[in-house]
Amino acid sequence: MSFANLLSTTNNRINTISINRPEKLNALNIDTLNELDQAIKLAVSDSDVRLIIIRGVGEKAFVAGADIKELAHLSMEKGFELSESIHKIFSETIEGCPKPIIAAINGYALGGGLEVALACHIRVATTNAKMGLPEVSLGLIPGYGGTQRLTRLIGKGRALDMIMTGRMIGADEALNFGLANYKIDQENLNSFTVELANKILMNSSNAIKHAIKSVNAYDQPGCDGFKVEMNEFSKCFQTKDFVEGTSAFLEKRKPNFN
Numbered sequence: 001m002s003f004a005n006l007l008s009t010t011n012n013r014i015n016t017i018s019i020n021r022p023e024k025l026n027a028l029n030i031d032t033l034n035e036l037d038q039a040i041k042l043a044v045s046d047s048d049v050r051l052i053i054i055r056g057v058g059e060k061a062f063v064a065g066a067d068i069k070e071l072a073h074l075s076m077e078k079g080f081e082l083s084e085s086i087h088k089i090f091s092e093t094i095e096g097c098p099k100p101i102i103a104a105i106n107g108y109a110l111g112g113g114l115e116v117a118l119a120c121h122i123r124v125a126t127t128n129a130k131m132g133l134p135e136v137s138l139g140l141i142p143g144y145g146g147t148q149r150l151t152r153l154i155g156k157g158r159a160l161d162m163i164m165t166g167r168m169i170g171a172d173e174a175l176n177f178g179l180a181n182y183k184i185d186q187e188n189l190n191s192f193t194v195e196l197a198n199k200i201l202m203n204s205s206n207a208i209k210h211a212i213k214s215v216n217a218y219d220q221p222g223c224d225g226f227k228v229e230m231n232e233f234s235k236c237f238q239t240k241d242f243v244e245g246t247s248a249f250l251e252k253r254k255p256n257f258n
């Protein structure tokens with residue numbers, strides 16, 4: 001399937017979704033967000049795909065935020081509707097995705113762009129990455145989950161500092177905060193991300209799916225994460241991957257989960 005604002009390609013079990021509006025620094029208009037939702041859902045239903053990478057086209061930006069042009073004239077009601085519908089995409093389609101999603105952050109990841117990255121399972125940032133939630137400079141606050149996910153990831157004090165100043169942080173600070181998992185030179189971003197993906201793909205995709213669900217339960221309001229873990233743990237038993245993983249260990253060989 002082809003998209004107007006995205007490129008989606010699959011190679012060796014890795015689906016790469018590239019947000020493709022470089023002339024607007026990959027700003028997320030509503031069409032692009034809906035396409036992102038669709039592209040991830042397609043990748044989830046495609047048995048050839050085991051892992052997804054999200055990146056931005058061009059040298060300058062992962063995503064420079066929600067498309068300000070579209071936000072500029074919204075009423076309170078429309079603003080709420082927008083936030084509610086995008087929250088669903090970020091929580092259910094991205095964060096809740098049963099296949100791992102890596103954000104490959106090159107250049108600007110601002111506002112809604114950083115919020116996409118925050119909903120992903122792992123973030124790789126290049127040395128030229130600039131990450132921030134500058135919404136208060138527009139008279140807004142982050143509205144695609146940023147106040148919650150950033151706070152959960154880096155703590156309240158740091159999140160409030162980033163949100164109230166609207167400042168951009170680089171890869172070193174992001175790494176230090178635990179916002180980025182890895183820092184890498186720009187020219188090595190693709191090769192590093194694929195290498196990381198392949199490391200994950202050595203493991204059981206079925207187990208990873210249960211791990212994502214269990215870890216996500218950690219900060220879901222009203223959810224007993226330990227209970228979710230018990231359930232997800234138990235679902236791994238008697239699966240093909242569990243038989244292969246334990247047999248391989250006992251037979252002193254590498255498992256083959258394909």
Ligand code: CAA
Nearest residue numbers: 023024025027064065066067068110111112134142143144
């Ligand atoms: N929305 C719409 N268009 C955007 C955009 C955005 N978030 N970010 C960049 N663009 C557009 C610019 O308008 C410009 O388009 P034109 O050539 O047609 O004028 C093009 O992309 C290139 O941008 P600049 O000329 O501004 O590039 P620069 O290198 O001078 O500056 C920048 C780069 C500092 C990232 C600057 O573009 C910028 O500040 N962008 C806005 C960042 C921002 O505020 N993001 C938060 C958006 S609100 C949000 O995301 C709310 C939410 O939580 C949901």
